[in-house]
Amino acid sequence: MYEMNGARAIIGLLERQGIDTIAGIPGGANLPLYDALCDSRSIRHVLCRHEQGAGFLAQGIARSTGKAAVCFATSGPGATNILTAIADAYLDSIPLVCITGQVPTSLIGTDAFQEVDIYGLSIPITKHNYLVRSAEDLLRIVPEAFSLALSGRPGPVLIDVPKDVQTAIIRFARWPEPGCRREVPAADGEAIAQAARLIDAAERPILCLGGGVIHGGASDLARELAEKCSLPTTMTLMGLGAMPADHPLALSMLGMHAARSTNMALQECDLFIAAGARFDDRATGKLVEFCPGAGIVHMDIDPSEVSKLKTATVGLVGDVRHTLAALLPLVRRGSRGTWRQTTAMLRRMYPMTLPEATVPERPYGLILKVAELLDEEAVVVTDVGKHQMWTAQVYPFSRPRQLLTSGGLGTMGFGLPTAIGAALAMPGRPVVLFTGDGSLQMNLQELATAVEQRANVKILVMNNRSLGLVRQQQRLFYNERHIACDFQLDVDFCTIARGYGIPSFNAPAGCDLDSLLRQVFAIPGPCLVNVHVGREEEVYPMVPPGAANSEMLGGFYAERCPC
Amino acid sequence: MLNDALAELAAEERGATLELTVNNHPGVMSHICGLFSRRAYNLEGIVCLPQGDGATSRMWLRVNENAKLQQVMRQVEKLPDVLALVHHPAEHEIFSLVGRFTA
Numbered sequence: 001m002y003e004m005n006g007a008r009a010i011i012g013l014l015e016r017q018g019i020d021t022i023a024g025i026p027g028g029a030n031l032p033l034y035d036a037l038c039d040s041r042s043i044r045h046v047l048c049r050h051e052q053g054a055g056f057l058a059q060g061i062a063r064s065t066g067k068a069a070v071c072f073a074t075s076g077p078g079a080t081n082i083l084t085a086i087a088d089a090y091l092d093s094i095p096l097v098c099i100t101g102q103v104p105t106s107l108i109g110t111d112a113f114q115e116v117d118i119y120g121l122s123i124p125i126t127k128h129n130y131l132v133r134s135a136e137d138l139l140r141i142v143p144e145a146f147s148l149a150l151s152g153r154p155g156p157v158l159i160d161v162p163k164d165v166q167t168a169i170i171r172f173a174r175w176p177e178p179g180c181r182r183e184v185p186a187a188d189g190e191a192i193a194q195a196a197r198l199i200d201a202a203e204r205p206i207l208c209l210g211g212g213v214i215h216g217g218a219s220d221l222a223r224e225l226a227e228k229c230s231l232p233t234t235m236t237l238m239g240l241g242a243m244p245a246d247h248p249l250a251l252s253m254l255g256m257h258a259a260r261s262t263n264m265a266l267q268e269c270d271l272f273i274a275a276g277a278r279f280d281d282r283a284t285g286k287l288v289e290f291c292p293g294a295g296i297v298h299m300d301i302d303p304s305e306v307s308k309l310k311t312a313t314v315g316l317v318g319d320v321r322h323t324l325a326a327l328l329p330l331v332r333r334g335s336r337g338t339w340r341q342t343t344a345m346l347r348r349m350y351p352m353t354l355p356e357a358t359v360p361e362r363p364y365g366l367i368l369k370v371a372e373l374l375d376e377e378a379v380v381v382t383d384v385g386k387h388q389m390w391t392a393q394v395y396p397f398s399r400p401r402q403l404l405t406s407g408g409l410g411t412m413g414f415g416l417p418t419a420i421g422a423a424l425a426m427p428g429r430p431v432v433l434f435t436g437d438g439s440l441q442m443n444l445q446e447l448a449t450a451v452e453q454r455a456n457v458k459i460l461v462m463n464n465r466s467l468g469l470v471r472q473q474q475r476l477f478y479n480e481r482h483i484a485c486d487f488q489l490d491v492d493f494c495t496i497a498r499g500y501g502i503p504s505f506n507a508p509a510g511c512d513l514d515s516l517l518r519q520v521f522a523i524p525g526p527c528l529v530n531v532h533v534g535r536e537e538e539v540y541p542m543v544p545p546g547a548a549n550s551e552m553l554g555g556f557y558a559e560r561c562p563c
Numbered sequence: 564m565l566n567d568a569l570a571e572l573a574a575e576e577r578g579a580t581l582e583l584t585v586n587n588h589p590g591v592m593s594h595i596c597g598l599f600s601r602r603a604y605n606l607e608g609i610v611c612l613p614q615g616d617g618a619t620s621r622m623w624l625r626v627n628e629n630a631k632l633q634q635v636m637r638q639v640e641k642l643p644d645v646l647a648l649v650h651h652p653a654e655h656e657i658f659s660l661v662g663r664f665t666a
Binding site: 119120123124127128129131148302303304307308 | 589590593594597601633634637638640641642643644
């Protein structure tokens with residue numbers, strides 16, 4: 001018979017789940033939980049400087065490993081602070097278990113000190129959530145939370161635990177089984193056969209790999225399908241890395257900041273085969289004009305995604321890995337010479353970059369130089385903004401989970417704590433963070449966490465002293481009426497970094513970037529490089545928000561484009 | 564012919580009733596209603612009663628959606644607290660019974 005309080009039961013259950021790292025911040029309502037953590041031999045606690053940082057640090061662990069990660073926050077402000085990181089995990093389907101302290105049950109509903117209805121607040125941004133009403137329930141709820149976070153389409157789960165539930169003594173005979181991912185079968189066999197017939201009959205098909213392919217561990221099978229049927233393959237932002245960028249069939253990212261050639265190929269295609277992608281507006285542009293005239297094969301584990309926005313000719317609801325495995329033997333091997341020549345020609349005519357844009361002084365040049373110095377072991381994290389889109393456009397991602405980026409929610413401030421989490425989960429691997437001066441300042445305080453944890457994170461600040469994408473939209477769509485996008489203060493990030501004890505370097509225009517970066521990558525632990533980027537450097541091409549993907553502004557060889 | 568078309572139109576106007584079996588706890592109502600409001604689905608009426616030993620509840624939702632009904636049902640079925648969903652193509656008797664109180 002075991003006898004312990006609720007807090008110890010939670011820690012015991014987390015240990016049995018195999019959790020070795022928890023990010024969080026203690027406060028009045030979760031002190032029993034932290035007291036129980038004192039006795040844990042297998043869990044390392046990472047003290048962050050803001051609960052949002054703790055949420056993203058846990059995301060860094062989850063995104064880089066695919067396992068569920070855990071974060072702690074106290075009641076009230078601690079809990080509201082962590083909500084953004086939970087919403088971010090929800091939109092990108094990241095398995096996260098967030099455990100918040102709550103005021104004692106007897107005080108709930110009395111506007112007690114640091115009381116907030118985090119159960120109510122988190123309903124729309126979690127897969128599921130719990131307000132634990134008795135300590136016995138923890139034995140059911142904690143394993144169930146992990147199972148829910150990992151099963152089907154992954155996502156965040158929140159468990160709100162009142163302080164008296166943490167201190168209540170419970171007795172139980174055996175520990176419950178840890179919660180694990182429940183297998184979801186392949187899609188219906190007849191639908192798969194129908195999809196195979198559509199693929200065989202298509203003359204100009206395009207395969208599109210989304211984040212679901214990465215979550216489902218299906219990249220290898222997706223690549224087999226592409227190769228067997230000669231399917232030119234595009235990826236969503238969340239799907240980058242599912243097929244190596246240098247693969248002859250890879251078409252790079254689609255959508256608002258896609259290579260011109262990719263969006264043009266999509267206009268021509270007669271069958272769009274989406275795997276684990278959800279037709280987000282940033283990927284499809286104006287929906288009615290997306291892939292006009294194409295049939296749609298849509299594979300997704302979440303039944304509510306199929307035909308949510310674009311009616312599928314064939315919907316394949318099931319685990320994408322099993323579905324692809326069942327589909328592969330049914331499709332005919334094909335070469336599709338003409339269509340591949342067309343896509344290859346488009347790529348030659350409308351290259352993503354030009355030699356003058358890839359010199360080290362320009363954004364693409366910096367990103368490609370970093371890629372040149374790192375191998376596929378490296379983890380690349382971005383924040384949100386111009387630097388994120390430039391990285392997505394040109395970094396040669398070669399494996400799943402190599403890129404960690406905030407796709408659905410687009411959270412500035414995501415980068416630094418996520419990069420720390422990835423560095424802790426992947427010791428020995430270099431982690432490089434491309435960030436901007438705007439994004440970095442949204443979770444700058446986590447520099448302290450990076451130092452304390454000796455996280456091997458190389459922070460590259462692409463500093464244009466402005467909110468670059470806001471500036472770009474004001475220039476393009478608001479008659480250059482710039483407001484609230486240029487920072488008045490030119491922050492000295494190197495001095496800031498030194499204040500935290502982080503080695504830092506300025507990379508002025510014309511410096512020897514190659515030797516500077518080699519030096520930086522050789523330094524163990526965190527390091528910051530501040531790189532000057534011109535305010536006028538824009539992200540092109542760009543599809544105006546709400547417009548069709550065929551309406552691309554700017555970019556190289558735009559004048560050649562008939563659209 | 565015209566009668567058929569009119570009947571169809573009337574059926575469409577009536578929407579549908581979804582009959583749910585859900586876990587009975589204080590937050591389940593928020594989960595269901597929150598889903599309808601945040602996804603902009605029209606929810607016209609709710610009747611909810613605990614059943615058996617009180618571990619579960621039966622819930623009837625009058626839904627005023629036609630084109631989006633499939634989507635609504637898939638989203639509702641995704642909620643972990645929803646144990647079963649039965650679709651009634653038109654208004655359920657329960658609403659006419661309860662309707663007497665609003666007459």
